[in-house]
Amino acid sequence: xxxxxxxxYLSLCAQHERALHAYVHSLVxxxxxxxxxxxxxxxxxxKHFASFELDSHFPAWAKKIALNQILNYRRxxxxxxxxxxxxxxxxxxxxxxxxxxTVDDHRTEALEICLRKLPATHRKMILWRYYDxxxxxxxxxxxxxxxxATYRFLSRIRHNLSVCIExxxx
Amino acid sequence: MNQxxxxxxxxxxxxxxxxxxxxxxxxxxxxxxxFRQSYAEELRLHSELHSMGSDLPETLTLPMENRxxxxxxxxxxxxxxxxxxxxxxxxxxxxxxxxxxxxxxxxSAEGCRWAGSDLPTVEGARLGIGxxxxxxxxxxxxxxxxxxxxxxxxxxLEVLDAMRCRLVKGSIVADIPESAHGFTVDAPNLExxxxxxxxxxxxxxxxxxxxxxxxxxxxxxxxxxxxxHSLTTGKTLVSxxxxxxxxxxxxFPAANxxxxxxxxGWQRITTRDGEGKDSFVRKTHPxxxxxxxLMMVKETELSELNRxxxxxxxxxxxxxxxxxxTDVELRLDVEPSGLxxxxxxxxxxxxxxxxxxxxxxxxxxxWDSFPAIDPATRLASxxxxxxxxxxxxxxxxxxxxxxxxxxxxNHLSTLLVVRETGEFDKQGLVHAFATREHPxxxxxxxxxxxxxxx
Numbered sequence: 373x374x375x376x377x378x379x380x381y382l383s384l385c386a387q388h389e390r391a392l393h394a395y396v397h398s399l400v401x402x403x404x405x406x407x408x409x410x411x412x413x414x415x416x417x418x419k420h421f422a423s424f425e426l427d428s429h430f431p432a433w434a435k436k437i438a439l440n441q442i443l444n445y446r447r448x449x450x451x452x453x454x455x456x457x458x459x460x461x462x463x464x465x466x467x468x469x470x471x472x473x474t475v476d477d478h479r480t481e482a483l484e485i486c487l488r489k490l491p492a493t494h495r496k497m498i499l500w501r502y503y504d505x506x507x508x509x510x511x512x513x514x515x516x517x518x519x520x521a522t523y524r525f526l527s528r529i530r531h532n533l534s535v536c537i538e539x540x541x542x
Numbered sequence: 543m544n545q546x547x548x549x550x551x552x553x554x555x556x557x558x559x560x561x562x563x564x565x566x567x568x569x570x571x572x573x574x575x576x577f578r579q580s581y582a583e584e585l586r587l588h589s590e591l592h593s594m595g596s597d598l599p600e601t602l603t604l605p606m607e608n609r610x611x612x613x614x615x616x617x618x619x620x621x622x623x624x625x626x627x628x629x630x631x632x633x634x635x636x637x638x639x640x641x642x643x644x645x646x647x648x649x650s651a652e653g654c655r656w657a658g659s660d661l662p663t664v665e666g667a668r669l670g671i672g673x674x675x676x677x678x679x680x681x682x683x684x685x686x687x688x689x690x691x692x693x694x695x696x697x698x699l700e701v702l703d704a705m706r707c708r709l710v711k712g713s714i715v716a717d718i719p720e721s722a723h724g725f726t727v728d729a730p731n732l733e734x735x736x737x738x739x740x741x742x743x744x745x746x747x748x749x750x751x752x753x754x755x756x757x758x759x760x761x762x763x764x765x766x767x768x769x770x771h772s773l774t775t776g777k778t779l780v781s782x783x784x785x786x787x788x789x790x791x792x793x794f795p796a797a798n799x800x801x802x803x804x805x806x807g808w809q810r811i812t813t814r815d816g817e818g819k820d821s822f823v824r825k826t827h828p829x830x831x832x833x834x835x836l837m838m839v840k841e842t843e844l845s846e847l848n849r850x851x852x853x854x855x856x857x858x859x860x861x862x863x864x865x866x867x868t869d870v871e872l873r874l875d876v877e878p879s880g881l882x883x884x885x886x887x888x889x890x891x892x893x894x895x896x897x898x899x900x901x902x903x904x905x906x907x908x909w910d911s912f913p914a915i916d917p918a919t920r921l922a923s924x925x926x927x928x929x930x931x932x933x934x935x936x937x938x939x940x941x942x943x944x945x946x947x948x949x950x951x952n953h954l955s956t957l958l959v960v961r962e963t964g965e966f967d968k969q970g971l972v973h974a975f976a977t978r979e980h981p982x983x984x985x986x987x988x989x990x991x992x993x994x995x996x
Contacts, residue, residue, distance in 0.1 A: 393593030398585045401557045403592070461568040468582040475590060483590060484601045491645055491686050493703035495602045502591040503598045508556045517706070517726060518763050519558070520770055521735045524724030525705050527552045528687070530587040532721065537587075 381421050384430045385414065391431050391475040392438060398469050399442050399462055403505055409445050413438045431474045439466050482540035486533050494529045501526060543580050545737055545759065551577075555584050644668035645704040646685040654679035654695070661701065674699045676712070687722035689736075691715075694884055696876065698747075702728075709751070712878045713744040713971075718758075729753070730880070731781035735761040741773075746880030746974065748835060754778040754883060754969050778969055780881065808869075809861065809992070812985045813978040816857025817954060819904040820977040820986055823912045824850045832904035835980040838879050839892065840972045841961040850972065851912065852959040854986045855900055859953040861990060869991040870947045871939040872957065875983040876926065879974035887970040889927040890963040894938060895919050896946045900954035915958055921946055923962070926973065935984065947990070955988075 385392075393410060400406040416437050417424075424433055442462060446454035454462075490498065500506045500514070512522040543551075553559050554567050571578045594601070646669040648662075655678035656663040663674065669683065676695045683691045686704040693699055697712025708728040718725050718736040725736045729743050729751035739758020745751035753762055755773045762771045764781050771779055804810040813820040821830065822837035826847045831837070837852035861867065872894065896919035902911070922940035947955055961973060976983035 390590070390593050393595070394586075394589040396589075397592040398582075398589035406592075457565060457568050457572070460572050464572050464578060465582060465585070468578050469585070472582060472586055475593070479590075483587075483594075484597075487598075487601050490602075491704045493645065493705070498591065499599060499602060502594065503596075508558060518733055518735070518770075520761055520763070521706075521724065521726045521733065523552050523556045523558065524735060525726070526556065527584065528705065528722070528724040530584070530591070532687075534583075534587055 377421065380426070381418060385417070388431050388434060388474075390480055392434050394475050395435050395469060396438055396442065399439070399466055400445075405445065409438065409441050412445070413441045416441060432470075435466075435470070439463075442466075478541055479537065482537040483533065485540055486536035489536065490529070490533075494532075497526060497529060543576075547577065547580070551581050551584050554581065555588050644670040644686075646683045646701055648681060649684040649690075650680075650682040652680045654681050669701050671701055671703070673710070674701065685722065685725070687725060688719045689722035689725040690717040690719075691727075692717070696878060709743055709745050711745050711747040711880070713742065713884060715742045715756075715883075716740065729781070731765045732779075733763050733765075735763075737761060742883045744878060744880055744883060744971075746836065746878045748880070750781065750880035752778060752780045752881050752883075752969075804989070807991050809990045810987055811856050811858060811860065811990060812987045813854055813856060814985050816859055818855055818857045818978065819902075820852070820854040821902075821904050821907050822850055822852040823907060823909045824848070825909045827908065830904075830906050830908055832907060833979055835977055836877055836879060836974040837959070837977050837986075838881070838972050838974045839959055839961045840882070840965075840970075841963060842965050842968065842970065844965065844968045848968070848972075851915075852975065853897065853902060853907070853912065853956065854959065855902070855954045855956040856986075856988045857953060858947070858950075858955055858988075858990075861992065863992065864948050864950070866992040867944065867948050867990055868993055869939065869989075870944045871937050871989040872922070872943065873935055873937050873984065873987040873989060874959070875935045875976040875980070875985075877974045877976050877980070877983055879972040881972040882965075882970050884971045886967040887965040888963055889925060890961055890971075890973065891923055891925050892959060892961050892973075893920050894922045894924075894943065895958040895960070896921050897956040897958050900952050900956050902956070913956075913958065915960065919946075921957070947988070 392413065396406045396410050396413070400409060413434070417434060420437070443459060446458060446462070487495070487498070497511065500511050508523050508526070509519055512519045515522065517525070550567060559567050571581055591598070648665055648667045648669065651663070651665045654663070654676060657675050657677045661667070661669050661672040661674055674693070675698045676693050678695045680695065681693045683693070683701070685691070689705070691699070691707060692715045694713040697714060698710035699712070699714065700708040700710060702708055705722065705724060706726045706728070714727070716725065716727060716736065717740045718738060720738060723736060723738045727734045727743055729745045730749045732751055732753070734741070734743060734753055737759040739760055740756040741758070741760050742754045742756065743751060753760065753773065755775055755777055757775050759772060759774050762773055762779050773779055812818060819832070820837055821832040822834070822839065823831065824838070838850045839852050840848055840850045842848050858864070895915050897913045899913040902913060921942040922938050924936050924938045926936065959975070976985060978985040
């Protein structure tokens with residue numbers, strides 16, 4: 373494969389990086405697992421990039437490969453291998469996520485604008501949960517809230533962000 | 543979607559479901575398209591936020607401007623090292639309540655008098671994190687989340703963030719729109735999480751709090767309990783009631799509250815002086831309340847067992863010549879009882895009765911041994927308007943009160959305090975006055991003026 377093809381691949385990957393990450397994270401709970409799967413997906417994509425036709429939809433192609441990787445990963449996991457229910461669940465959710473549309477530049481930009489509008493306390497919660505990877509119970513302890521109050525608060529922040537994003541996009 | 547399903551979906555997204563709960567959840571997602579769609583919606587932003595990686599701290603902490611992407615990338619490599627610094631910067635902003643210019647606004651302030659508040663207290667003022675101490679009037683705070691909290695004086699509230707506050711003492715009514723579901727109020731010995739509703743909380747400073755849902759649903763968790771109580775419209779819950787007791791002597795040396803000198807010509811006699819004493823009784827209380835920091839008063843025809851009445855005795859042995867008394871004024875400090883709601887009672891009238899049984903035992907007085915009230919000995923009355931004019935202290939005087947004090951033969955003079963006004967609802971306010979055991983309010987006091995002796 374020539375350098376031109378490699379450049380093309382890297383450019384498409386970079387462009388759809390967020391979409392791929394988001395997709396995998398929606399189907400895989402563990403952050404470490406998700407990182408492994410994304411890494412493997414990139415390798416497989418590059419291996420098969422020759423068969424990818426440039427005018428077809430890259431995110432859809434990438435998601436298909438990622439889903440395969442997720443299912444393989446879950447099936448081959450030594451402790452707690454996937455049950456038939458796990459597999460069906462992942463497939464159904466993946467199908468539903470496909471209907472939501474992909475993360476594109478507009479949505480990414482809208483999310484960033486909305487994140488900056490959050491009050492300081494909400495930003496702190498988001499950082500703890502999504503950057504420091506604290507679990508809900510750890511955040512609950514830090515903020516001396518109950519677990520119930522904490523996950524409700526997180527859900528509320530996400531809801532407010534969604535509403536803000538819709539406004540930004542339309 | 544109903545409340546339970548919503549909760550389930552959020553728990554699943556946060557990875558809080560395990561074992562059979564998780565399996566049951568997966569089965570529903572597979573079988574129910576609508577449930578699956580709701581789950582996918584909740585999942586969407588969650589996974590997008592996860593996917594941001596090191597862009598997240600950068601996005602959250604820098605002011606909005608159009609920076610080229612290469613700068614972003616360059617920044618990211620250094621981001622890991624920077625995060626600690628950025629986080630502490632965030633906290634610093636936050637702790638001072640100046641990040642984003644605060645978390646709430648005072649949207650109305652009717653007849654308000656504030657004391658010792660470390661936040662600005664005029665209408666329209668933006669509030670960061672800190673204490674509000676309302677001693678008179680009614681004020682409404684609107685949090686940036688949309689939550690509206692009405693404070694009824696006397697009340698002390700701590701603003702914690704746009705989704706949270708702490709009621710130290712007094713009463714609030716919370717009106718929570720959809721945008722603020724999950725709003726949390728901490729109160730003594732409990733935490734209330736709103737699920738979309740209007741609810742009231744009232745608390746005293748000694749660990750009792752009372753929640754009532756006017757409309758909708760809340761989740762309440764008592765301190766030290768894992769059980770979460772779900773309260774729906776009309777339901778109430780009380781925390782820490784049995785814990786009401788006098789603060790320890792070491793913590794609050796009772797005699798240390800400075801009263802200041804009495805005005806010229808007046809003598810001040812409180813229930814802390816000499817053999818003075820104060821207490822209250824409630825029909826169902828198995829324990830005497832003589833060492834309680836509050837004396838509670840309530841009249842109701844709706845629940846006989848909730849009636850409460852108070853008794854105070856003043857030691858007048860320092861008054862040399864009773865006949866020389868020209869004025870008498872009884873002063874009582876009104877304090878939050880932590881029980882019941884002002885909105886469920888009308889403006890209330892209270893009466894003071896004379897009592898000739900001065901030897902009532904403070905340590906053992908119960909409902910059945912409370913001195914009988916003789917209607918012929920009603921000496922005076924006073925009114926407390928709810929909310930708007932709730933005031934730090936009431937002052938009562940009348941010719942009958944003066945005559946009783948002048949003519950009482952013993953060195954002790956005893957008065958009974960009862961409420962005459964009933965309530966619309968069993969959850970109506972219980973009124974409370976400070977007693978001699980109260981750590982920071984004035985004890986029941988008689989102000990006495992005598993003609994100057996030649």
